[in-house]
Amino acid sequence: MQKEKATLDHSYKICPSCSFFCSTKEVDKYCSFCGSELIDKCPECGEVILNAYAKFCKFCGTNYPSRNEDELKESQ
Numbered sequence: 212m213q214k215e216k217a218t219l220d221h222s223y224k225i226c227p228s229c230s231f232f233c234s235t236k237e238v239d240k241y242c243s244f245c246g247s248e249l250i251d252k253c254p255e256c257g258e259v260i261l262n263a264y265a266k267f268c269k270f271c272g273t274n275y276p277s278r279n280e281d282e283l284k285e286s287q
Contacts, residue, residue, distance in 0.1 A: 222259040224249035227276045232263040250275065
């Protein structure tokens with residue numbers, strides 16, 4: 212039960228296109244900067260996003276969609 216409370220208090224919605232983020236307590240559904248739909252859970256495992264700056268899911272290691280694909284391609 213304690214993990215659930217921490218998750219709800221410190222989880223985020225992130226924009227997969229421009230890296231905008233906000234708390235899941237906000238009503239935002241779309242990014243106010245680029246219009247992309249915000250994500251609040253890992254698309255692979257469904258765990259909530261606990262770090263607003265995360266590039267990868269801390270539970271399964273999945274790269275958040277489009278979050279840093281350009282940076283990853285440039286580094287290869």
